[in-house]
Amino acid sequence: MPQPPVPAALLASIDSPADLRRLGRSQLSTLADELRQFVLDSVSRTGGHLSSNLGTVELSIALHYVYSTPHDRIVWDVGHQSYPHKILTGRREAMATLKQLGGISGFPRRAESDYDTFGTGHSSTSISAALGMAHAARLKGEQRHCVAVIGDGALTGGMAFEALNHGGFAGGAGLPDVLVILNDNDMSISPPVGALNRYLARLMSGKFYAAARESAKSVLKHTPLYEFAKRFEEHTKGMVVPGTIFEEFGFNYVGPIDGHDLNSLIPTLENLRDAKGPQFLHIVTKKGYGYELAEADPINYHGPGKFDPKIGLQKPTTVPKPTFTQVFGQWLCDMAAADSRLVGITPAMREGSGMVEFERRFPTRYHDVGIAEQHAVTFAAGLACEGLKPVVAIYSTFLQRGYDQLIHDVALQKLPVVFALDRAGLVGADGATHAGAYDIAYLRCVPNMSVLTPADERECRRALTTAFHQDHPVAVRYPRGSGAGVAIEPQLDQLPWGQGELRREGRRIAILAFGTLLYPALEAADKLDATVANMRFAKPLDRDLVLRLARSHDALVTLEEGCVAGGAGAAVLETLAAEGVVVPVLNLGLPDEFIEHGDPAKLLSMCGLDAAGIERAIVQRFGATPLALVKPAETERTAAA
Template sequence: MSGILDLINEANDIKKVKPSDYNRLAGEIREFIIENISKTGGHLASNLGTVELTMALHLYLDFPEDKLVWDVGHQAYTHKLLTGRKKDFASLRTFEGLSGFPKRKESNCDCFDTGHSSTSLSAAMGLVRARDLKGTDEKVVAVIGDGALSGGMAFEALNNAAELKSNLIIILNDNKMSISENVGGMANYLGKLRTGDKYINLKQIIEKALNNVPGIGHIIADKVRKSKDSIKRLVIPGMLFEDMGLTYIGPIDGHNLNELQMALASASKAKKAVIIHAITKKGRGYKPAEKNPSYFHGVDAFDVKTGKNSKVKKGITYTEIFSDTMLELGEMHKDLVAITAAMPSGTGLNKFKQKYPERFFDVGIAEEHAVTFAAGLALGGMKPVVAVYSTFLQRAYDQIVHDVCLSSLPVIFAIDRAGIVGNDGETHQGIFDVSFLSHIPSLTLMAPKNAVELIEMLHFAYAYNGPVAVRYPRGRAYEGLSEFQAPIVYGKSEVIYQSNTAGKKKNTQKNRILLLAAGSMVEAGAQIHDILVSEGREVTLVNIRFIKPMDTALLKEMAAGHGIWVTLEENVQRGSYGEGVASYLFEQNLRDIRLLNITLPNQFIEQGDVSVLKEKLGFDTASLTKRIKDFISHS
């Protein structure tokens, strides 16, 4: 039997669906999403929570003329389904497939690319101002989650939106959850609004009680009813927003299409910014996700019946190593404190949170605040560890420079997801951190070659008195080369394999190869070393360890015996370690040394499995070896 969803093949088709079929359509959408995500993986729980919300918006808006801005964008699958992309879902988050986030290049119904949090209100404000300047009449709606509303940018935009004299609709999609449980004062306030009906009852109870007071009771009750201030604040939900100058509608049931449509119709009349507070359930309609929305926030393929992950787990991850080491360090050092910007499980800090709740701080989706907060903790005598994904640290550049490094404060940055992360694509690749960190004076930047070295580096970072960052990739930790465990010495690299330089002729020196590999690339470096050596070449392999400061003493020593240098790292070329080596050779006038920088290209890197992307980028061992050999023979 064909379903209602089959009738929807392009934008605005939903308007042809009979209202009596809306519930059936919502059910079919949920079924479709569960079925598909169970095969491809993806952001399941948030999408199940926004089905009716998205349907209501599609009934209200005309695409592509009207503009719908999604915050983070991880909840936009229904929007994709309703705008002609149903057929592409099998390719979700794969190379050249359907993106997991809104993408302008994918559809003219996506008006703003997202992936990072708390940007929707600013972008929507810009669209409104542009509309008003042009004199056009398209509608503009932003959808922001309660988690995303904890981000500083959202507050900045709300402050600005209060000045609007034309319509902007903000849907606050409140499911009480960020990835983990939502935190902070705004979350508490929203909690109070959710129970707003209780306050209304309270008002009625007060009025009734006063009316029963003989004599002046009814006069006071009348005053209470008319009072605009204190009592109103008590009884009318959303007064915080109202007092700021925005109109608040809600709370409403975000799974009730009627309520949503009525709220949108009434919001559309205001010549100002209006917040519709919609209460939804993360994971709605799929029991395992309703029960454990954090786990089903972002999942790999799973079995629909059991909800269990169907992929076999291979090896320990860097995140797990970090997580366990934090427990160890926490036990040893009572001044160690840990900070996350709403990612306790993603960063692995959840164990630390459980064991040392008083030394754990989840500040909400607020990376800028997290870093300056860490500066304050360090000033107060604590040893803060900011655990953060490379891509989200981009937010906090000025705070790192101005608040931490300028005063050389002992803050540790544990930078997870450094390098290619895979299926989340352009917005989430951690490929810029070496570039935006390695020029900051007083900051030390390290990268471990393997699991053991991450542990050592974290211990080293604790003991070091100054700002220090350790970057490590997403996923499985490399466990090879574990016999190489030279103690970490500040600013010193580790020579893994030293080619024999004794008694060799000058010509041999010219052709001798020096591989300078950073972090995740040491594994590839070791493989390339073995291949080149098996072909009779002389090769030295160095594990950089310190991307900054550069170990110039070692470089000087190596310059005497190696004519071909190759740097290997997982970062774009501009601002890379390799670029630093090129400057060094130039400054030292070492013009005879031929240098090949192997870095990621200076471009945004799209989505796909890490192995697929590496192959496409020529970053797999076979391609890298070929590149090095070509370089040797052509230079």
């Protein structure tokens, strides 16, 4: 396990925010420098998110300096920008275990620390959560501050605007005392950041400005000048700061200010801490701030593996096997060249979903809709209504957010939308929030929907082509990383619809493998002399193959890298029950629990889904040898012979 870097003197003295709050203001800049260097050194040893965390160093210090955490609540959104927060809240040494089995998470987790007030692996949830906490404090009669920190990317999610709409509404419960901080590290608004804007931010967040504004309102309220003054105020602020939209939601807008300037952040936060009602602070930060290589290339330094900070990221010396994401990206370009109807859609995951080259080659047919999975699905439905062939490249875990739209807007209308489900199954370091454990179960129950489970790279390309040519919605699920290394054929061939294939003929036990677990199944089958079927389709299930194997074998084993409850194995059981076929069945898959972060191979082994685990489970259920499966009468005949 990597050793944590040695913290500099000031950072070494900070074991909790209480220690931080004992420092003088003049010491905080030095602490920020030390904390930024510690983040860089730590992530370079373990891998993890880097660019975003280098950009939140000063904000993390300022928040814990101004607010009495954990009594005051801070919700980080998206959670991958919370490393400085973790370091300042007693987990400095634990950073050496980041994203490793048994170590700390790369996201906030309530079970990990009292300072992690809300788990935020998916984006755009912070404002809703902070509003809930603020109203809860009011109902319980507790005096506490609630802060939501949301990135400009996360703010593109519709849920964030739903929360803003509610937060500024003075219903019977009254207006909450909540602060939303927009951490803006992408918008081009650097000109307003400076001395004048710092002054305006302090002025607009201070008590004098608030009192003067309310006094003017009370004086002018019943005069013809009231509406004019109100419009003049909003338009004047709008000329200086881009906050009119947030004011319309009912929030008092302050900013933008420099998010790396503690002399701006701290007094502004102190003013806003004492303000009543919903407040909105707009700060500007820079991804990768303080590390020149990450500043110049924040995308590649977003989530790097281990590297030498003095050298930076290096290209691999050997050519690695293509990942499933790369297979999809190449197929998307090839299919788009062959069919002008194809349109590619991603909810803010261009790099993660392998669509960089597609955007370059087909810019008018590429749509990044932001972190808005619901819109992505219904947008695809609209395209399909007009005869186009949309392909939605989306992580399995993120499609969960567009499930209503998938059912009502796509499946109900039987629209030919292809869902390319990346990160199906376990994802390793990103843990439970990003694992694609449920897609087979939540998709196969939807009418008009089909689900393909390719076993390797070549079959993934063929599965995508097959899905594209259907006249109804189809999902193709594939895991993170590379597969078995099967050579990819350049043509755009299809698979026989709804048909699996036998990959090994054995005796008595038949393993029905769905997806990439086919290969450990084949390895286990060699030890057991078992039959192995590559099922390829979770829906429509190859019923003929299932029934044939059930009638010619003494036991079936289903295998999938997804939840057992409602999964592909359940589909096999339903088929057998419907046909009145009685045969022992062992369903292997992910257990009914959230799987934590860690090395993917180790996690699969812990779930019993590697070759040794599959063999062990079969032996434990059915006996040590295939002979143990034979019916009693047949056993006696064999013994007599």
